[in-house]
Amino acid sequence: MNISKEVKVGILGIIGLVLLYYGFNFLKGTDIFSSTREYKxxxxxxxxxxxxxxxxxxxxxxxxxxxxxxxxxKDEVDVVVALKKEVTVTDQSEMILADDGLVGGKILVLKINPGQPLAANSLIKSKVQPSLLGSVTEALDPTMQKVDSLMSNLISLVVEFKHSGDALKVLLASATQTTTGLNGIVASNSKNLNTITGNAAQLTADLNRVVKDLDTQLKPILANANKFTDSLSTIQLASTMNKLDATIGEFQGIVAEINNGKGTIGKLTSNDSLYTNLNNTAESLNKLMVDLKENPKRYVHFSLFGRK
Known part of the structure; x- marks a missing residue:
C-alpha cells in the first residue's frame, strides 16, 4: 500500500500538534497522565x-x-493551581505562598482544615508566609542600626583623631623649633652663663664669709645687750619714781610763781604795761620796715663814683 507524501505530511503534522499540546501542558505543570482539578x-x-x-x-x-x-x-495577581483528584480541598483550607529553601524560588503549601468539600475552580483562601530572608533581615534590622550608629561614631572618632594628629604634629614641630632655638641661645651664651655661674659661686662664698664675720661681731654685742638688760632690771624703781615726783613738784612751784607775777615771765603774763610797751615797739618796728621798703634812699646812699 503506497501512502502519498501528502498523507505522510498530514500524519506528521497531527503527531506534532499532539506533542506540542502535551508538551505545553507539561511545561505548564499539568500532569498529562493523571486527571487533576483546578482551583483559583x-x-x-x-x-x-x-x-x-x-x-x-x-x-x-x-x-x-x-x-x-x-x-x-483589582491590582492583584490571579493564580490557578492544578491539584491531583485524590486531594480533597475544603472551604476552610488555605494555600500559603512560601520560600522553597533559603536561596530557592517560591512554592505553594496547601493546608487542609476541617470543613465542607470545595468544588473545582473555586477560590481557596491564600496568605503569604514571611520569607526567611525577610525574617532574618527584620531580626537583624535593630542590630544593623546599632552597627551603623557605631560605624558613624567610629568614623567621627577617626576624623577627630586625624585632626588631633595634625595638631600634635604642629605642636611637635613647634616644640622641636623651640628646643633648637633654646639650644642655640644656650650655645651662644654659654660663656656668659659660665661667668654668671662663677660670679654666683663667688657671691655665695663672700656671703658665707660675711655671715661668719657678723656672727663673730654680733656675739659680743648680744652679750653686752644681755648685760644691759640685766642692769636695767636691777635699777631701783622706787627711787626713780621719788626723783620724778620731786621734779614735778619743782615745776609746779615755777608755774605758781608765774601765776603770781614773779619773774620776767610772771610780769609778762600779769602786767599789761609791759605787754603794751612790747606791742607798741613791735608796731613801730613794722612801720619802720614799711618805710624802709618804700623809701630806701632815705636810709642808704650808694654810688659807683663816690658821693658828690
Missing part, C-alpha cells in the same frame, strides 16, 4: 512565583502552578 488563588504580590512551581502538602508534591495572571483592575 489571589495574591497582592506573588514575589516571583512562576508557572509549574510546586504545590506541596506536608512536604509531598500534590500539584503544580497552572497559571499566573496579573489582574490590573
Amino acid at each position: 488563588l489571589t495574591f497582592k504580590d506573588v514575589m516571583g512565583l512562576e508557572v509549574s512551581n510546586t504545590v506541596s502538602y506536608n512536604g509531598v508534591q500534590v500539584g503544580r502552578v497552572a497559571s499566573v495572571t496579573p489582574n490590573y483592575e
Whole structure:
C-alpha cells in the first residue's frame, strides 16, 4: 500500500500538534497522565512565583502552578493551581505562598482544615508566609542600626583623631623649633652663663664669709645687750619714781610763781604795761620796715663814683 507524501505530511503534522499540546501542558505543570482539578488563588504580590512551581502538602508534591495572571483592575495577581483528584480541598483550607529553601524560588503549601468539600475552580483562601530572608533581615534590622550608629561614631572618632594628629604634629614641630632655638641661645651664651655661674659661686662664698664675720661681731654685742638688760632690771624703781615726783613738784612751784607775777615771765603774763610797751615797739618796728621798703634812699646812699 503506497501512502502519498501528502498523507505522510498530514500524519506528521497531527503527531506534532499532539506533542506540542502535551508538551505545553507539561511545561505548564499539568500532569498529562493523571486527571487533576483546578482551583483559583489571589495574591497582592506573588514575589516571583512562576508557572509549574510546586504545590506541596506536608512536604509531598500534590500539584503544580497552572497559571499566573496579573489582574490590573483589582491590582492583584490571579493564580490557578492544578491539584491531583485524590486531594480533597475544603472551604476552610488555605494555600500559603512560601520560600522553597533559603536561596530557592517560591512554592505553594496547601493546608487542609476541617470543613465542607470545595468544588473545582473555586477560590481557596491564600496568605503569604514571611520569607526567611525577610525574617532574618527584620531580626537583624535593630542590630544593623546599632552597627551603623557605631560605624558613624567610629568614623567621627577617626576624623577627630586625624585632626588631633595634625595638631600634635604642629605642636611637635613647634616644640622641636623651640628646643633648637633654646639650644642655640644656650650655645651662644654659654660663656656668659659660665661667668654668671662663677660670679654666683663667688657671691655665695663672700656671703658665707660675711655671715661668719657678723656672727663673730654680733656675739659680743648680744652679750653686752644681755648685760644691759640685766642692769636695767636691777635699777631701783622706787627711787626713780621719788626723783620724778620731786621734779614735778619743782615745776609746779615755777608755774605758781608765774601765776603770781614773779619773774620776767610772771610780769609778762600779769602786767599789761609791759605787754603794751612790747606791742607798741613791735608796731613801730613794722612801720619802720614799711618805710624802709618804700623809701630806701632815705636810709642808704650808694654810688659807683663816690658821693658828690
